Each structure stands twice: as C-alpha cells, then as structure tokens.
Amino acid sequence: MRILVTGGAGFVGSHIVDALLERGHQVRVYDALDRQVHPSGRVPSYLTERAEFIHGDVRDRARLKDALEGIDVVYHEAAYVGVGQSMYEIRRYVDGNSVGGATLLDILANDKHQVKKLIVASSMSIYGEGQYRCSDCGDVSPKLRTEAQMAAGDWELHCPFCNASVAGMPTSESKPLEPTSIYAITKRDHEEMCLSVGRAYGIPTVALRYFNIYGSRQALANPYTGVLAIFSGRLMSNGRPVIYEDGHQSRDFVHVSDIVQANMLAMEKDEANYGVFNVGTGRSTSVNQVCSLLKERLGVDIESDVKNQFRAGDIRHCYADISRIQTQLGYQPTVMLEDGIDELVEWVRTQKGIEQKFEAAASLLQSHGLLR
Numbered sequence: 001m002r003i004l005v006t007g008g009a010g011f012v013g014s015h016i017v018d019a020l021l022e023r024g025h026q027v028r029v030y031d032a033l034d035r036q037v038h039p040s041g042r043v044p045s046y047l048t049e050r051a052e053f054i055h056g057d058v059r060d061r062a063r064l065k066d067a068l069e070g071i072d073v074v075y076h077e078a079a080y081v082g083v084g085q086s087m088y089e090i091r092r093y094v095d096g097n098s099v100g101g102a103t104l105l106d107i108l109a110n111d112k113h114q115v116k117k118l119i120v121a122s123s124m125s126i127y128g129e130g131q132y133r134c135s136d137c138g139d140v141s142p143k144l145r146t147e148a149q150m151a152a153g154d155w156e157l158h159c160p161f162c163n164a165s166v167a168g169m170p171t172s173e174s175k176p177l178e179p180t181s182i183y184a185i186t187k188r189d190h191e192e193m194c195l196s197v198g199r200a201y202g203i204p205t206v207a208l209r210y211f212n213i214y215g216s217r218q219a220l221a222n223p224y225t226g227v228l229a230i231f232s233g234r235l236m237s238n239g240r241p242v243i244y245e246d247g248h249q250s251r252d253f254v255h256v257s258d259i260v261q262a263n264m265l266a267m268e269k270d271e272a273n274y275g276v277f278n279v280g281t282g283r284s285t286s287v288n289q290v291c292s293l294l295k296e297r298l299g300v301d302i303e304s305d306v307k308n309q310f311r312a313g314d315i316r317h318c319y320a321d322i323s324r325i326q327t328q329l330g331y332q333p334t335v336m337l338e339d340g341i342d343e344l345v346e347w348v349r350t351q352k353g354i355e356q357k358f359e360a361a362a363s364l365l366q367s368h369g370l371l372r
Helices: 011-022 061-067 090-110 147-151 182-201 227-236 256-268 287-298 323-329 337-349 354-367
Strands: 002-006 026-031 052-055 073-076 117-123 131-134 138-140 167-169 205-210 212-214 253-255 276-279
Touching: 002 011, 011 026, 011 256, 026 061, 052 061, 061 090, 073 090, 073 256, 090 182, 117 182, 117 256, 182 205, 205 256, 212 227, 212 256, 212 337, 227 287, 227 337, 227 354, 253 256, 253 337, 256 276, 256 323, 276 323, 287 337
Parallel strands: 002 026, 002 073, 026 052, 073 117, 117 205, 205 276, 212 253
Antiparallel strands: 131 138, 131 167
C-alpha cells in the first residue's frame, strides 16, 4: 500500500515510517520540519532515504492535497507538542493542531482521493486526571486539584463524594475526557474530528491515545520533550534533575517500539476500525522512581532538586488500562522501562543543548505565572 505519514520526520512518525517500509509498503513523509523539533530546519539524519519526503505544513491545503495523491492509508502524527508551552502559545497550538487536522479532513471530505484508512495520534492528556478508587465510594474520577490544595502541599487526590484519600487505578477509554491544557484540547480535537468525519464518509478511522513515550529520536531540542529525556540530559551534564511537587506523581512510560506496534495493528486489523485505544504498558511509575533508575544506569550520584512547586494544569496520576487494545487487537507491551531506558540513554549521549533550553522553558512558565 501507499501510505502518508504526516509529521513523519519526528520522533514517533519516523519510527512508524521504518516499520512500514520493513513491511514492504511505499511511504511518503509530509513534515514542516518545525525548528523547535528540528533546529537546523533540515531533514534529520535518522530519516531513511527510502521514504519519499515532502516539506510542507498541514495547514497548507493545496500542498497537503498533492501529498495525498495516490495514498491508501494516512497516519496523522503531525502536531505541536508541549503541554506547558501550549498555555501561553495558545493560538499557535490551536492553529497548528486543530486547524491542521481540520485541513486534512476538509480534503478527505471534499476532494477526490483513495484513502481507505486514517490513523490519528491522540494522547492520554485528554483524560485530565486519571481514574481513582475510593475504599468507601468505589471507582471515582476526581476533578483537577484546586490551587489552594496544591499550595498547601496536599498533592494527592480526594474522593469527590466523601473527601477521603483515593488510590490511582488504570485509566480506561470510557473515562470522561477533561483536558487541562490547550495541547490536550487540540489532541481531543484531533481524535473527535477524525472519528466524526471518518464515520460520516465511510473512512475507517482509529484513534490511539499515547501515554508517556520515550526512546531514541526524541526531540531533545524541544524543552517540552519527555521527562525521561530531560532528566537524562541534566544528569549527563552534571545538572540536578528538577522535580515538581514531591516526585510521587506517576505516569505510564511506554517505549516507542510499542507505540509502533499499536500503529501497525491499527492499520492491519479491521477490528480497530472506528475505535479508540489506549497505548501504554499498564504500569505506573513515579517521577522519583524514573529519576533513581536513570541515576543508576548513568552511574551518577546527583541529588534531585525537588521543588515542591506545581505547574498549572498538572495532574497527579494517570496510567493506562490496556485491556481493550490487548483483547481486540492483540497488542502486548514488549519493552518495560527497566529495559528500554538504556536505549534512551545512549541516544541522549549523542545530543547537545537540552540543559540550557530546559532552563529557559522553566523561566517562561514562571514568567507567565504557570509555575507556582
């Protein structure tokens, strides 16, 4: 088949491109080479020359329409990524993500094409807080913590009914969506717009809700990249890892190879059509645990800088219930954090400049009143 990957020069997109080529497909990459991700503005060296490359922005309707010519399957990975940044670069994120996605869908709805399947990158961020369990009230979905609660250093969630402390549990696809950032809202837009148009026009569409991805090719020039890459960069430059809140907040860290696995299944399995699937490991790991693991692998003994500050819109715990994608598509996570972290560390060793940019990003959050 002939396949288009928007954002195909990026972290996840380029790995999808490699997997598609290995399966014998013809692949076309469409990417704007945004300088926050690609500082040189050039095609990254890791992107294979076996894929056709088109330099273009997803908001450029005419160019995107040309890129869709002869395409059977579309992977829509293109997006600005950065939860904190999206809260002060609001127009850029809404324009690039929501309008960019709408441009793709407008072409599919109004112009001649042969697209038979659309797979869109969604995000766990659209959930807001994860799911929790109260010992008295059962499963609950608490709202975002209040500023007064956070300012008091009361980091954990409480039951919305009895106010007792609650424990995190796997977050399922049925949880109500309560995005807490502009980035998350635009990813919800991607998911809901694509599924709506796909159903209306009979184009099988699949939305994959990625949890916290790590692995080689992460855009370390982007100071809003994953916490694993940021911590690695700081530790290898003898900097103290900065930890907000108390470090016991937790996430589901999934290796990029398992994200690729899910994307291949979404394309190949009819059972995926018009479905929404979490993509993670089903394991919860705290920020403190991640930091300790990195220090161990790097052989460094540097004290973390636990700020006991909080960022506006941050959530406490969220990890994936992967039973749906396991049952319906046969997905099984193959790389656990303890194994996959070595590959990330080796990648980060080859990269430069992350430390300075992290500091600048934190300063911008502070100046906008988003770090308290």
